[in-house]
Amino acid sequence: MRTIAEINEKIIRQRAVVLTTEELKARVVEIGVTKAAKEVDVITTGTFEPMESSGAIINLGHTDPPIKIRRCWLDGVPAYSGFGAVDLYLGASCAVETTDGEEVRERGGGHVIEDLIAGKAIHVKAQGQVTDCYPRASFETTVTRETINQFYLFNPRNLYQNFIVGVNGGDRPLFTYLGPLQPRLGNAVYSNPGAISPLLNDPDLQLVGIGTRIFLGGGIGYVAWEGTQHFPLQKRLANRTPIGPSATLALIGDAKQMDAHWVRGCYFKSYGPSLMLGVGVPLPVLNEQVVEHCAVQDKDLVAPIVDFSIPRRVRPTFGLVSYAQLKSGKIAIEGKAVRSAPLASLFFSRQVALELKKWIEAGTFTLTEPVSPIPMERSFLPQDRRTDF
Template identity: 85%
Template sequence: MRTIAEINDKINRKSVVVWTAEELKARVAEVGVTQTAKEVDVVTTGTFEPMESSGAIINLGHTDPPIKIRQCWIDGVPAYSGFGAVDLYLGATQVSESVDGEEMRERGGGSVIADLIAGKRVSLRAIGQVTDCYPRASFETTITRDTINQFYLFNPRNLYQNFIVGVNGGDRPLFTYLGPLQPRLGNAVYSSPGAISPLLNDPDLQVVGIGSRIFLGGGIGYVAWEGTQHFPLQKRLPNRTPIGPAATLALIGDAKQMNPRWVRGCYFKSYGPSLMLGVGIALPMLNETVVAHCAVQDRELVAPIVDFSIPRRVRPTFGLVSYAQLKSGRITIEGKPVRVAPLASVYLSRQVALELKQWIESGDFQLTEPVAPLPSDRTLLPQDVWGGSQLAID
């Protein structure tokens, strides 16, 4: 029906028709897929949720005399320094080593990244390896996003295509990456915003690929690669949506362009720090199949209910539940009503999709052709620990 080049031409002429995912779903319910496909060019999706497999690449610039940094702390949070002399990687879940009060102990890499994006000044302490070309042994300073060279997010795993619902069937509270889970099925927590989530609207990754331009943290980013734990072979419903965690994306984007509204540090009690991140993807409506996939509703999407009280890699489940049921605020597990709440902000997820729509309509955001498809055949390999020595086989 249409190409990305044709859509971009319409963006340039400001004649493009852009709808959010919710607007597309409502239109399909009214007039059907065929008519809707004739009317719309682009559909915007979004999510705002914790994405702990995130971090920032930072280049400080050289000191005088130069230093080859081997240990570094930014606002008390260790940053990895095992490559270039003044190149650093600050992980979102890295924990502060400061002991100056409970607030600092709850502060992690995500909070430091968010502060830098907000233009705040943060402290830096570095220890160097003394060499002939890098004679300096240490230094301390303060930095902002404007006093460093490169500052960009490189996130190994974002945008899970579906996830799980966490519950606790045990007899004590559990503190997890989904937040606190109360004993004896006292509550349930889900992560994905459901039918507005980016990859649930492109279940077979037909239009999203390596090189796709995206909304990342309020700035422009790109799909850099498949994400870690990318698992497109997850079991799927007839509508092609997965029944649990499936595809993931590695994302990259210039943090100096990002907006602190869409990048926020957070902390999970007795679990650790993380990063709340807004991500949106604009899906080109190339044909009726793409439109039909975008028409999926919350009642047609499911997630597994996983019991975190069993400390194993593969945990038992209480079956599948639809996102329509999850968003009602209460589900039933083995005849018992259970309170349920989202970890993602559904409201802010909608706002991401709306802001991206406005960018496109104003001509400030164009779509890109993927330079390569995302793989469709990845499996998940477990890592088992063996006692004693292992036999090496050439």
């Protein structure tokens, strides 16, 4: 048994033994769970994938005379302004608006967030509600991350513990949040990186809670809350890993300290903009069970194959498939060989885990005790009530 305080003492003295989750899995094959648990202090996990339920809180600072912003665009992307006078929330999947109100979906909030993190100048256009406190009616300028006050990511839903495999059993191409799905089962796309994914290595969220310090976009972030659509009651295998979409986390972190290498705007053809984001979670080796969970292999993890050609909330599935099969590049569906490819970057996911490992080994990143656990009894409520107007 170890404590986080004991592990942190070793980290500060640069004596902690840190392995990425892939290195840990290989080590368990060599020496077993018990010996690995005695040897290793921290296991690092990582993912780099689209996370469209993300966005940035921005405080522009007050103008003179002051303005109470009620409509605002950052490089043409609408930002929500319905709270503080110069506070904004920029959604990653919100698209550029043209002057006539139409959307230009190839660029959106994720691209603006990336550009701000990279130090580029962003055009601001704002319209205000004129009041005695805020007499200014409009404002236009350019800003950078250095000329605004707060700029931090607050992401309502990141780090799906597991997700689906998308296919298309119909007769025409479909353009989805997983990318293009070719007709007649022409391809299969999966988004979770499998055995290297953070939450699949901590299936019951015993190590991750509110206040957990993480790698977020190349800077330090924290788990802020359970994520939206958090569904820990998903059916699970004997190894405790879920068979489909399950737990999620809400994350927060200072974007001024982030690196655009790990935060990238992206675009899905005929669907819209999103944000590719690198997230790494350190798992303290407090006991043997931690290593046992982290030893899980792709062959021991499954995801449901979902047919997007049926336009319903609950779509039919073609059963479950292992991540080992998905990563082989080809899966079988009703006797047909179907090409499979990841939406997440497996290369960058590994790089996130390696980068976090370097931080911990250098003594610059210590672990935190969660201040509260993530609830594990949340059900998933659909919106089935029909109201006709």
